[in-house]
């Protein structure tokens with residue numbers, strides 16, 4: 001019998017000690033099957049982890065994408081351990097800062113200069129600062145998710161509170177200065193006339209267009225080229241936030257994959273296989289003025305993230321990662337498609353091979369959150385930690401895929417029962433999954 005009682009107990013305690021329970025919203029219990037999914041882990045290796053109740057899972061969340069080679073990768077960890085023995089933070093700077101900068105310049109098409117941070121949102125805030133400082137302009141037009149900082153969350157003041165259109169249901173822009181309203185303005189992905197109209201409306205005031213170049217699908221033909229041309233026509237910088245799109249599709253990022261080079265790029269997460277690290281890279285013209293800006297923090301000089309990043313990026317190249325991700329992703333997609341068919345349901349895996357996502361054809365869209373939660377619940381019971389989208393590492397094996405597909409077929413069989421009886425609710429032993437993280441503009 002699947003038992004996560006220690007996780008549940010600890011999570012209740014977290015509610016008393018930690019406002020918001022977790023440090024990252026996507027780690028909250030209500031993002032999975034609350035009460036059935038594990039919440040606390042005790043160790044992880046390769047594609048698997050053990051929760052504090054001693055259950056083992058195949059991990060298809062991969063620390064929200066931050067683990068790319070596999071948990072506790074031996075090459076990265078030995079580089080880190082070696083660095084720990086030589087000191088994790090010096091009073092002086094570490095020559096590794098230059099070694100990693102050279103590696104990033106060789107790897108990411110837009111990189112000529114480099115600054116470091118410890119996380120993705122932080123790196124986005126640095127990129128916003130540099131763009132504003134370099135252009136002498138205030139407004140940032142953006143699309144996608146760019147972290148928790150004021151510059152970005154201020155956009156929520158432009159959103160109608162009545163419609164509930166906040167980035168996350170129940171979280172309002174509390175604590176963000178109202179004075180920032182209008183300094184970051186969202187646009188819709190793929191909508192060039194909207195972007196052009198915003199650039200015209202704020203002519204001469206737009207410092208940058210910051211966007212995720214893609215998330216789950218490839219961009220429409222020519223779209224990113226047109227965004228770049230519009231940005232430059234209006235004297236704005238184009239910034240790609242590759243915190244999520246980076247590394248898996250191509251080691252040089254989505255920009256290498258689609259062949260469009262922005263002025264600046266933000267990377268983080270998978271660049272260091274789970275050790276804190278982020279970077280802003282970009283052209284000399286965009287980045288050099290940053291030497292006169294106040295962009296400074298003690299732990300940005302930390303040696304561990306540098307050592308981990310150098311080892312991770314080197315290993316991604318050595319292990320021919322882009323080709324392997326394609327193979328693993330395609331195999332997973334086919335196996336999941338067979339599971340859907342085998343369960344007698346209609347639907348398919350959609351999205352890029354780096355992020356296959358199960359999308360069932362449902363009689364009624366309103367039941368999708370329940371159906372998705374039922375899937376997560378039934379997969380958790382079978383030792384698979386996932387959402388309806390799958391994020392994997394180079395450590396995931398064909399065996400992991402087959403075991404997962406078998407579990408998926410059983411889980412989808414339960415969903416079929418619910419759909420046929422018209423009573424999905426009675427099969428759910430958990431609260432329905434909360435609204436997925438809404439990214440201001442898709």
Ligand SMILES: Cc1ncc(COP(=O)(O)O)c(C=O)c1O
Nearest residue numbers: 119120121122145146147243244
């Ligand atoms: C595109 C994008 N930008 C920024 C961030 C924020 O990064 P972090 O959580 O490391 O602050 C994320 C995190 O999911 C992201 O996906």
